[in-house]
Amino acid sequence: MSDAYIALADGRVLKARARAPGRTRGELVFTTAYTGYEESLTDPSYAEQILTFSYPLIGNYGVRTERFESESVRPNAAVAREMTDDVADWLAAEGVPAVDHVDTREIVTTVREEGAMACGIAAGPDATAEDAVEAMEACKPMSDHVDIGAQVSVAEPTVHEGGGDADVALLDCGAKGSIISSLTDRGADVHVLPYDATPEDVAAVGPDVLFVSNGPGDPENFVAAQAVVDEFAGDLPMAGICLGQQVITSALGGSTEKMTFGHRGVNQPVKDLRTDKVVMTTQNHGYTVDDTGPLEVTQVNVNDDTVEGLDSEDLDVITRQYHPEANPGPHDSLGFFDEVLDLATSSRRVAAD
Ligand SMILES: NC(=O)CC[C@H](N)C(=O)O
Structure with missing residues (x-):
């Protein structure tokens, strides 16, 4: 050779x-x-x-x-x-x-x-x-790939039916298949929209929840996704994984920064600050949230204290920096998807008027 x-x-x-x-x-x-x-x-x-x-x-x-x-x-x-x-x-x-x-x-x-x-x-x-x-x-440099979403997103909207219990608008910034199947497995219909979808595109789906996916590169370059979050903040429940957490946080007034070498692996310990329990997680990211804006830190990385989970009861937002959906696992945190779908149907949802 x-x-x-x-x-x-x-x-x-x-x-x-x-x-x-x-x-x-x-x-x-x-x-x-x-x-x-x-x-x-x-x-x-x-x-x-x-x-x-x-x-x-x-x-x-x-x-x-x-x-x-x-x-x-x-x-x-x-x-x-x-x-x-x-x-x-x-x-x-x-x-x-x-x-x-x-x-x-x-x-x-x-x-x-x-x-x-x-x-x-x-x-x-x-x-x-x-x-x-x-x-x-x-x-x-990674941040110079300003339109990296175009390399990894769907070109046209697509729907994955899961039973119609909830309608999820998924902004596809480079979504892993396991995120979609984790939602359809739980009865949701997932409307996958391109990374540069407009607020009108999202509204046309009539979603119960907006989900911002994982994706490559610098979250600050996902300006269209940030504009969608900004538009619906407080009116529509929102969830995000990895890049999704970063995009939502930035759009709501927080910020992100590049890490030295990031977290990539399958045994990253994450502590839930509400329960004091630690779960093992799969991770793949090179940026992290540094200013959480209006969001409350609910989970942190045990190794370096970086933000792993964010929540806002007022805005109906729930996000994770790690990958609850990851295959082959560990699957300790798969319940995140139940929480997301609860948010979609919950009575504490802020109604748009
Ligand atoms: N897996 C991801 O979504 C990665 C998010 C972002 N590109 C980062 O490196 O932090």
């Missing part, structure tokens, strides 16, 4: 083995998840990133489309210590460069110490270190 090179913004160039050929660039991040590689590789929130798996063997239970979170591979490239042929062949067929036989511990400790950084990859028969450096130098 041929060589590959990984160029990091700090000047390092690592030699690796090419598993799927190509040249690309992206923000270098890592996940500590030891399972769920199919879900991670199809999670739209990974757009414009290069995903390093810290778990040393990726692909040991094959590749099945039933486990995909969207229809295509979303990171710009994948890096593993050892990758099976199943995964390598899948990524090659999708045209997504992949490399292995590299010291992923060095990559992870570098990102932990220096932060998520620009990265270039060159993999395949003619790849050179210079190609990787050139690719890295073409990498834009």
Whole structure:
């Protein structure tokens, strides 16, 4: 098999083995998840990133489309210590460069110490270190991808029927399939709207609740979604996951900031401040809420105290920074979706007059 090179913004160039050929660039991040590689590789929130798996063997239970979170591979490239042929062949067929036989511990400790950084990859028969450096130098900061929603959102509205118990308007900023199925499984009809839907588009659906999905990039760039939240705040119950929490908070007058290297993994401990209970959660984010505006912090990350859950009884808002829907799990926090649908039908809802 041929060589590959990984160029990091700090000047390092690592030699690796090419598993799927190509040249690309992206923000270098890592996940500590030891399972769920199919879900991670199809999670739209990974757009414009290069995903390093810290778990040393990726692909040991094959590749099945039933486990995909969207229809295509979303990171710009994948890096593993050892990758099976199943995964390598899948990524090659999708045209997504992949490399292995590299010291992923060095990559992870570098990102932990220096932060998520620009990265270039060159993999395949003619790849050179210079190609990787050139690719890295073409990498834009994440916040410069101002229209990243266009890469991951539906182009046209679509409906997923779940029984008609509630109508959810889902702003698709890069929604994972599991968010939609978690709502339809509970009896809701989910009206998926493009990331740049207008307040009129949302009103046309006649929703009981507005749901802002997860998604890639800087939440401050999702200006249309923020305008929708602003328009309906106080009139329509709202919920959000990950980017959804960030977009809702910013729209309501709070703010977000970029983290050094973010949270990506499946065992992030989150404490509910109302019950003092801790649950294990799946996470994938590089930004966090720093000013919560009118929202009350209900949950925090046990490792670093960052905001994990927000709520407003006055505005009928409930959000999570982590992924209650995540597959293959853990599923400790799936009850979030029951809370969202309770909000849609609850008597404490503020009626629009
Ligand atoms: N999973 C997500 O929705 C990620 C949200 C946002 N892009 C971040 O990195 O923080």
